Amino acid sequence: MIELELVVAAREPVAAGVIQLTLRHPxxxxLPGWEPGAHIDLVLRPDLVRQYSLCGDPADRSSWSVTVQREPDGRGGSRLAHDELTPGTVVRVRGPRNHFGLANAARYLFIAGGIGITPIKPMLAAADVAGADWRLLYGGRTRATMAFGGELQRRYGDRVQLCPQDEAGLLDLDSWLGTPAIDTLVYCCGPEPLLDAVQERCRTWPPEVLHLERFAPVAADSAGGSDNGFEIELALTGQTLAVPPDRSILQVVEEAGIPALSSCREGTxxxxxTGVLDGVPxxxxxxxxxxxxxxxxxCVSRSRTPRLVLEL
Structure with missing residues (x-):
């Protein structure tokens, strides 16, 4: 895992309650290369790590850009970023990582809700350069809260459909997703109600079509799994540890003094x-x-077998 200390080179508002931070090497x-859909960890404090999607130009290795929406009722990360990450501030960064990569396709439907536009923005540029046929449906509470909305409309014209809720109501997902389209991938990022609605309407589409990025964990389905204890073997040391029903693998590993990177601790x-060498997670x-x-x-996953061998 790459870990760097970067400097906040610039900070600018991009929507009501949303700032864009530009990070550079001192x-x-x-900076390391990245592809659309990637995110980084900002280590705001030793016990406060938050993930933000990269939203700049992947070809520009001189800086990274992230956007942060202030969440008054959040867990403190966005408030600290808004209040303390000013130009000249040094911040520790991990990554980039990408679990939301853009696959090749002839056509794309991009759907974004609120700050969910951030991983989608560089995808639009990549799809455009590739000559793909694409459209964006972008919803938000009001036009003023929708980061990059005007910029994207000016750049891409009528391929971008902005739908502020106070003007247009809820997104018309039925017209966009009611009938499966050939050679088309669907990419969606936003709040849970939007993701659930998109997922429901894509049930008749081929399963590999839909790609989602979540801000919050989905409800776990433990059917067939183990809520009982199991063992893990750490392949690098040969050490065997017991994982009781009320502890996660990460907690057990940390309590044993084994270094293990973590951030959200909720599976997002x-x-x-971590690599699994034997057993079924x-x-x-x-x-x-x-x-x-x-x-x-x-941090959250368990074992379907009595024993797992992990690459730790």
Whole structure:
């Protein structure tokens, strides 16, 4: 995992309650490359780490850009970012990581809600350069709260449909998703009600078509899994640890003094992704598919077998 100390080079408002931060290396070194859909961790404090999608130009290695929406009722990360990340501030950053990559397709339907536009924005540019046929449906509470809305309309014209709720009501998902389209991928990021609505309307589409990025964990389905204890073997040391029903793998590993990166601790960011060398994990996260038996997120996922061998 790449970890850097970067400087806030610029800060500007991009919508009501939303700022864009530009991050650069202190001595101007080029930053690691990334692709649309990637995000980074901002280590705001040792015990406060938050994930933000990169929304700039992947070809520009001189800086990274993220947008932060102030959440008055949130857990404190956005308030700290708004109040303390000013030009000249040094912030520790991890990443980038990408669990929302843009696959090749002839056509795309992009659907964004609120700050969910941030990972979608560089996807539009990539799809445009590739010559793909695409459209964006972008909803928000009001036009003033919709970051990049005017910019995207000016750049892409009628391929971008802005739908402020106070002007147009809820997004017309039925007209966009009512009939499965050939050779088309659907990418959606936004609040949970929007994701649930899109997922419901895509049930008649081929399963590989829909790509979602969530801000919050989905409800875990533990059917066939283990809420009982199990064992893990750490392949790098040969150590065996017991994971009781009321503890996560991550907690047990940390209590044993084994270094393990983590961030969200709720299965949404991917920081704690760990290789599985033997045994069958039970995925309770919001990122990995049920068939991904060679990796798992140890902050929430458990085991379908009495023992797991992990690449730790």
């Amino acid at each position: 001595v101007g070194d080029p 960011c991917g920081t704690c992704e 039970e995925h309770r996260d919001s990122l990995l598919g049920g068939d991904a038996d060679d990796v798992m997120l140890i």
